[in-house]
Amino acid sequence: AFLANCHLSIRWMPALEKLVEKLMDESPPHKNFRLWMSSDPTPAFPIALLQRCIKMTTEPPRGLKANMTRTLTNTTEEQFNRVREHAKYKKLFFSLVWFHALLLERRKFRQLGWNVPYDFNDSDFDICENILGMYLDEYPNEIPWEAIRYLIADANYGGRVTEHPDNRLLRSYCNDFFCPAALQPKFMLSSLPTYYIPEEGTLQSYRSYVRDLPMTEPPEAFGQHVNAEISSALEECQVLLSTLVGMSGASGGGGAGGSIADKVMQVCESLTTSLPDEVDYDDIRERTADQGASATIVVLMQEIERYNKLLRQVRDSIKQLQRGLQGFVVISEEQEQVMHSLFGGTVPQSWLKCYPSMKPLSTWTTDLTERIDQLNQWGLFGAPKVFWLGGFTFPTGFLTALLQTSARKNMISVDTLSFEYLVQGHDESAIANAPKEGSYIRSMILDGAKWDTNGGCLSEPEPMMLYAPMPIVHFKPVAKKKATMEGLYQCPLYLYPVRTGTRERPSFMIWVELKSGAVDGSFWVKRGTALLLATA
Numbered sequence: 001a002f003l004a005n006c007h008l009s010i011r012w013m014p015a016l017e018k019l020v021e022k023l024m025d026e027s028p029p030h031k032n033f034r035l036w037m038s039s040d041p042t043p044a045f046p047i048a049l050l051q052r053c054i055k056m057t058t059e060p061p062r063g064l065k066a067n068m069t070r071t072l073t074n075t076t077e078e079q080f081n082r083v084r085e086h087a088k089y090k091k092l093f094f095s096l097v098w099f100h101a102l103l104l105e106r107r108k109f110r111q112l113g114w115n116v117p118y119d120f121n122d123s124d125f126d127i128c129e130n131i132l133g134m135y136l137d138e139y140p141n142e143i144p145w146e147a148i149r150y151l152i153a154d155a156n157y158g159g160r161v162t163e164h165p166d167n168r169l170l171r172s173y174c175n176d177f178f179c180p181a182a183l184q185p186k187f188m189l190s191s192l193p194t195y196y197i198p199e200e201g202t203l204q205s206y207r208s209y210v211r212d213l214p215m216t217e218p219p220e221a222f223g224q225h226v227n228a229e230i231s232s233a234l235e236e237c238q239v240l241l242s243t244l245v246g247m248s249g250a251s252g253g254g255g256a257g258g259s260i261a262d263k264v265m266q267v268c269e270s271l272t273t274s275l276p277d278e279v280d281y282d283d284i285r286e287r288t289a290d291q292g293a294s295a296t297i298v299v300l301m302q303e304i305e306r307y308n309k310l311l312r313q314v315r316d317s318i319k320q321l322q323r324g325l326q327g328f329v330v331i332s333e334e335q336e337q338v339m340h341s342l343f344g345g346t347v348p349q350s351w352l353k354c355y356p357s358m359k360p361l362s363t364w365t366t367d368l369t370e371r372i373d374q375l376n377q378w379g380l381f382g383a384p385k386v387f388w389l390g391g392f393t394f395p396t397g398f399l400t401a402l403l404q405t406s407a408r409k410n411m412i413s414v415d416t417l418s419f420e421y422l423v424q425g426h427d428e429s430a431i432a433n434a435p436k437e438g439s440y441i442r443s444m445i446l447d448g449a450k451w452d453t454n455g456g457c458l459s460e461p462e463p464m465m466l467y468a469p470m471p472i473v474h475f476k477p478v479a480k481k482k483a484t485m486e487g488l489y490q491c492p493l494y495l496y497p498v499r500t501g502t503r504e505r506p507s508f509m510i511w512v513e514l515k516s517g518a519v520d521g522s523f524w525v526k527r528g529t530a531l532l533l534a535t536a
Contacts, residue, residue, distance in 0.1 A: 345362070439475055
């Protein structure tokens with residue numbers, strides 16, 4: 001018997017579990033009876049049923065060479081030789097094999113590879129291979145490159161993609177591999193001399209070429225920097241260590257309860273003394289009353305309300321946990337989660353509803369204090385010359401307020417305005433006054449590149465430089481105009497390193513136009529270059 005796609009019938013799984021138990025216990029099945037089940041990974045699958053099963057998993061092979069070998073092995077001679085324009089087809093066919101392997105293997109770079117790890121499969125390749133064959137047979141003299149690229153990058157592979165930066169990456173790869181230059185002899189597939197489209201030959205000759213490729217591929221084969229491999233390896237180590245710490249914390253017996261309680265009590269006392277005081281909302285409202293309904297002042301007061309609510313929640317949570325540890329009240333499930341988080345040195349999830357963060361508890365507390373300081377300085381002494389955009393719970397709210405302020409000042413519609421991004425060549429100490437329009441923004445971080453101060457453009461980072469500081473940028477409201485992207489890179493700005501964010505709080509903020517330097521924008525698209533407001 002074969003039950004396919006069990007993850008689509010999760011509600012029925014408990015009933016299946018009982019049927020299997022009855023089958024095994026009451027009436028032993030025939031010795032040749034086998035029950036096969038297929039399912040996507042899901043935490044709702046019954047554990048007892050899993051324990052009775054022999055589990056197998058199918059995943060794409062690791063590495064460009066292995067992926068290309070698998071694709072070529074699955075291709076038959078009849079399929080390979082069916083197109084009349086065989087010379088053009090074979091070159092574009094190999095481009096597609098390389099393209100497919102690149103998309104699968106790019107997942108190893110995690111956030112620098114894809115915002116979301118998509119499950120591209122053999123059906124995607126087969127459909128695109130049929131598209132190539134059909135268009136080459138129907139249009140042998142004038143190949144419709146735009147149509148081919150659209151069908152591959154947007155309609156087929158792009159049909160699985162949910163993030164706009166990932167769509168842009170697909171189009172960038174397609175523009176490189178499906179173009180008239182790909183039909184020329186020894187077309188290079190990357191900046192490395194190892195990878196190119198071999199001369200027209202048999203299917204076996206293509207397999208032989210792939211067999212001679214190196215077992216491991218450098219990041220440059222994907223258009224990536226060597227730092228991308230280092231960054232993904234560090235992330236994998238962090239996940240592994242977090243899992244080990246979680247296992248060790250969960251395995252503590254009753255004898256360890258006292259030591260855990262003592263440590264958590266010490267952490268609670270430390271937090272009580274280190275947490276900043278609430279911002280005086282009424283005092284700041286009186287001080288800013290003469291500014292009327294200024295858009296930025298509205299943002300300031302909203303931010304103060306959110307942070308004060310967070311501080312009250314944290315203090316109440318600590319107080320209730322202390323009472324529970326002392327035996328005065330029963331510890332609730334939420335307080336138990338807070339206790340385990342504090343014991344592990346992490347921030348409880350219930351404290352992260354105000355703004356997302358990946359920082360450990362000690363760093364998060366310091367960061368919270370700096371955020372409160374910015375609001376106090378703004379409310380008590382006036383707007384700062386340079387704003388820390390990452391210090392807001394909703395940075396996009398502040399950016400919208402800047403556009404609204406400029407629109408009211410110039411008596412125009414806010415819909416006609418957008419930002420111009422002017423990178424400053426000096427630090428904060430050299431800035432005498434705030435700009436007349438917009439605001440100076442500090443403390444942004446470049447991921448996947450660095451800023452060349454002398455050249456005023458993006459440039460290659462040094463090895464081991466995983467993050468690079470971005471100079472102060474003037475976010476200046478200007479009238480919208482037709483964009484010319486020549487020499488510019490539309491750099492996505494994210495709230496924190498998890499580029500997808502959550503369903504409730506997306507991480508993406510806006511597109512920041514930066515000079516791309518000696519290379520075009522697609523170079524930085526393949527690098528996954530982005531601006532971050534925080535590195536954790």
